[in-house]
Amino acid sequence: MRLTRFTDYALRTLIYVGVRSPHLCSIQQVAERYNVPQSHLTKIVHELGRKGYLETVRGRGGGMRLGREANQINLGQVVRDLEPDFNIVECFGPAKDNCCIEPVCSLGPILEEALEQFFKVLDRHTLEDLLASKRLLAELLAIPADNA
Numbered sequence: 824m825r826l827t828r829f830t831d832y833a834l835r836t837l838i839y840v841g842v843r844s845p846h847l848c849s850i851q852q853v854a855e856r857y858n859v860p861q862s863h864l865t866k867i868v869h870e871l872g873r874k875g876y877l878e879t880v881r882g883r884g885g886g887m888r889l890g891r892e893a894n895q896i897n898l899g900q901v902v903r904d905l906e907p908d909f910n911i912v913e914c915f916g917p918a919k920d921n922c923c924i925e926p927v928c929s930l931g932p933i934l935e936e937a938l939e940q941f942f943k944v945l946d947r948h949t950l951e952d953l954l955a956s957k958r959l960l961a962e963l964l965a966i967p968a969d970n971a
Contacts, residue, residue, distance in 0.1 A: 830905040833867045841954045847886030899945035
C-alpha cells in the first residue's frame with residue numbers, strides 16, 4: 824500500500840503547523856521547507872481546513888494554525904479523510920469480475936485484514952505523538968526557538 828503525495832504532504836503540513844503551534848505559519852513557509860509546490864500545498868491546506876484539521880486566517884498577517892488540539896487529530900482519520908480509496912488490488916474495487924480466480928482466491932481477505940491492521944495502528948496515534956520531539960523537529964524544520 825502506498826499513500827498519495829497529497830496525504831503525505833498533508834501529514835507533513837500538520838507536523839510543521841503543530842511544531843509552530845500556537846503561532847500562525849504560511850503556506851509559503853511550509854512549501855519552502857518541504858520543497859513542495861505552493862500551488863499543490865494550497866489545495867492541501869484548503870482540504871485540511873475544510874475537514875477542521877487547520878484553521879486558516881485570511882488577510883495580511885494571516886496564515887494557518889491547528890484547528891484542534893494535536894491530541895485530537897487522529898492519524899487514522901486524517902488518512903481516511905484524505906485518501907481517495909483503499910483498493911490495494913483490483914478485486915477491492917468496482918471491477919471485481921476481471922479476475923478468473925476471484926471466486927476461490929484468498930488474497931483479498933488477507934489484504935483486507937492487513938489494511939484493517941494498518942488502520943488499527945494509525946488509529947492508536949495522534950498528531951501529538953508525531954510532535955513528541957518538538958524541539959528537534961523545530962531545529963530540523965529551521966523554525967526559530969521563539970516560534971516553536
